[in-house]
Amino acid sequence: MRPTPTRLLLAACFLHVCGLSNVEELKSQERLFLSSLGLSGRPRPAGSGQARRRVPSALWRMFRGSENVQVPESDPCTVAEYGVRGNIIRYVQDQGRLVSGWSSSCQACLERQLFFNMSVLQPVELLSLAQLEITFHWQPLRAAELLQGPQALSVSLYKVIRATLRGANPQANRRLLLSQSVRLQPEPTSVTMDLTSLAESWRKPGRNYGLVLELLPLSADPDELLPFRPGNSLPLEPAFNLPLVQASLVAVSLDPHQCRSRQRRSAVHLPVTPSNVCKARRLYIDFKDVGWQDWIIAPQGYMANYCHGECPFPLSESLNGTNHAILQTLVHSLDPHGTPQPCCVPIRLSPISMLYYDNNDNVVLRHYQDMVVDECGCR
Secondary structure: OOOOHHHHHHHHHHHOOOOOOOOHHHHHHHHHHHOOOOOOOOOOOOOOOOOOOOOOOHHHHHHHHHHOOOOOOOOOEEEEEEOOOOEEEEEHHHHHHHOEEOOOOOOOOOEEEEEOOOOHHHOOOEEEEEEEEEEEEEOOHHHHHHHOEEEEEEEEEEEOOOOOOOOOOOHHEEEEEEEEEEEEEEOOOOEEEHHHHHHHHHHOOOOOOOOEEEEOOOOHHHHHHOEEEEEEEEEOOOOOOOOEEEEEEEEEEEEEHHHHOOOOOOOOOOOOOOOOEEEOOEEEEEOOOOOOOOEEEEOEEEEEOEEEEEOOOOOOHOOOOOOHHHHHEEEEEEEOOOOOOOOOOEEEEEEEEEEOOOOOOOOOEEEEEEEEEEEEOOO
């Protein structure tokens, strides 16, 4: 018989609560479980399955390698790829827009606004790294452009320190962060920059005015440049084809509540022979069965397992009993009605990693402690 979503959710929460009689109680347990994962509520991504942002290849590599990474006991929450502490990696997507026409302050420049919503971080999270990634995709529209070879682009990045009033000079409210030239190649070209301190200030209400990106084709005659319109709409025969620009902010943060010493996860092969003695039992949690497939990207499910069985007298070494459990078992054998047996509980757990979409369709990679029962004992 296929397990029902209700039974799977209760098992995932490890609550062992029987007799939930209505939907409200079930939702309450779901909120409790999500809270234990550091989520204020069930993510509900806005985009459809076809329109959602693809998972960056870097996140896929980190997710697939997370199961085999040896994490030092002294510093369990480290993102080796970036060399900082953290257990949450987000690709925060740009919510800015293209500015119609050329910049008023630079007649030959294309101006684009960048905005990254840092409120997606929970207050408890400690921001370790915020790295801006800007990728230029150059796609020549004419065969002649392929023969001209790479073209150069001047890239200037400004932070906006306050809102600009109508009619005021926007340059007065900007501070230059980066200025460099980029050679446009047939393959994508990227520029990265550390914005950790700036992104930390964006977490305060009313402090995030975004960024401004200015692009200037080098050695180009302004008369040959074409006004750039929202949506990247260009005439059929442009004199200079500007690249498609994609920007994202890689935010690495640490949730200290989810960071404890952990052991490297190893393959645990649980026996299938029936027994009433305390031990780990197999339990596979399928996220589709609990209705979470719309926001969890990977894994589709995992072997969570659970503890079940009796702690009989005398306790053998295989039951991993404490001295207290051994004495409690002895007293129970003498007074079975007045003293209960010790409980069969997890004594060794291991972590898993999850890729999912948040409410803003950002892709998040998060490492969760104590998700898999590897060993049980009497306590």
